[in-house]
Amino acid sequence: MLYDIRLTIDYDFQAPAAGARQILRAMPMVIEGRQRLIAGSVDVDPQPAMLAEREDFFGNRLTEMAFNEPHSNIVMALRARVEVTSGAEPRAASVDLPSLARAIEAETDLGPRSPLHFLAASSYARPDAAIAKWARHHLRTGEPCADIVAGLGLALHREMRFDADATTVDTPAAEAFANRHGVCQDFTHIMIIALRSLGIPSGYVSGYLRTLPPPGQERLEGADAMHAWVSAWCGPGVGWVEYDPTNATFAGTDHIVVGYGRDYADVAPVRGAMRTAGGQTSNQSVDVAPVSE
Structure with missing residues (x-):
């Protein structure tokens, strides 16, 4: 599938910011055999004093910017064309949990996609007794790892209610789980x-998702949003698979990867600091359009 992606993020400040540094993580990744970035650009208004691109430890593309002059708003506009040729479902039989534990013990790689980085607690994914008990309840003896991933994702999809107004970016996953509602970030962290x-x-996957309008209705441009789903390591024979619990499916050609991390903190679309007083408001608009349209 070939997609054109448009993302606009704008910030308005109650009082002018005297200076700021921002990092934007929104450009689709290049993933060999799965996803190809054909073209991409980032425009920023007002023009920053410094604009540079680099990759972080996990291989995610970053756009760094610095503002030295007072400004009352920032508009970041990304445009990209990307081709997605395959998904991230399991393509071979996976091992059971005891075999997986032995494989993890044998791991010595500490590179960006080493499973060793994705076992411990992280900022937004801290251990929770209720969630762990729920996971054990859905576990069947001898079940292969990839089946566990799909089973827990499906169970979460059935038991949680998607509610765009139920949580904020800082709502703990344990709270969203206790209330059984939230957004894709909550589903993913749980x-x-x-x-x-x-x-x-x-780990956490940040990206875009092609969405389809209800039957008989036209697709609304800019009505989409950035999406999140789960990446799980199921042993050396299978490697990483990706499951979207919000939609109860393995990630397919409708899922466009922007970044990988341990949780949201590693892949937040915008992070930064500024010198200002008062509050701010922000708006985000995303459009994912198949080029054939």
């Missing part, structure tokens, strides 16, 4: 905590 409690290395 599933990460559940899988890690069973000894399955798990």
